Amino acid sequence: MSTAIDARLAELGLTLPNAPAPAANYVPFVQSGALVFVSGQISAGPEGLICGKLGDDMTAEQGQEAARACGLALIAQLRAACGGDLSRLRRVVKLTGFVNCTPDFTDQPKVVNGASDLMVALFGDAGRHARAAVGAPALPLGVAVEVEGIFEIA
Numbered sequence: 001m002s003t004a005i006d007a008r009l010a011e012l013g014l015t016l017p018n019a020p021a022p023a024a025n026y027v028p029f030v031q032s033g034a035l036v037f038v039s040g041q042i043s044a045g046p047e048g049l050i051c052g053k054l055g056d057d058m059t060a061e062q063g064q065e066a067a068r069a070c071g072l073a074l075i076a077q078l079r080a081a082c083g084g085d086l087s088r089l090r091r092v093v094k095l096t097g098f099v100n101c102t103p104d105f106t107d108q109p110k111v112v113n114g115a116s117d118l119m120v121a122l123f124g125d126a127g128r129h130a131r132a133a134v135g136a137p138a139l140p141l142g143v144a145v146e147v148e149g150i151f152e153i154a
Helices: 002-011 060-081 108-127
Strands: 029-032 035-042 089-100 130-136 145-153
Touching: 002 108, 029 060, 035 060, 060 089, 060 108, 060 145, 089 108, 108 130, 108 145
Parallel strands: 089 130
Antiparallel strands: 029 035, 035 145, 089 145
């Protein structure tokens, strides 16, 4: 499956980043039994942080791209947790997305779909998950989106 996932990433024109190092006093992931809890991954791409506030200087579509970047970072952390072997993934259990937005912005679910759609595109039915999408008045470093995840592995 790891090779299949790599092939699927290539088909989608995506590349997994290196697993980002923690920015404070925490670890990037914790495994407990068959579950891997991945710390929140902030929106960043090849050009750096993806910053902005939805409902002000970013559209929902731009937010989706930021959430997809978070999803790629989550998968990079998961790959590290699996010793490089993504075929160990059994299920994406839950994603929680935080959207930096104005008080009147109500499309948080649409924004977090950027990460959710990525999980399904890469992992098929194993990528379908429970989810929360929450608005926040600010996020670390001014990023647009942060997403954390829980995964089941073999």
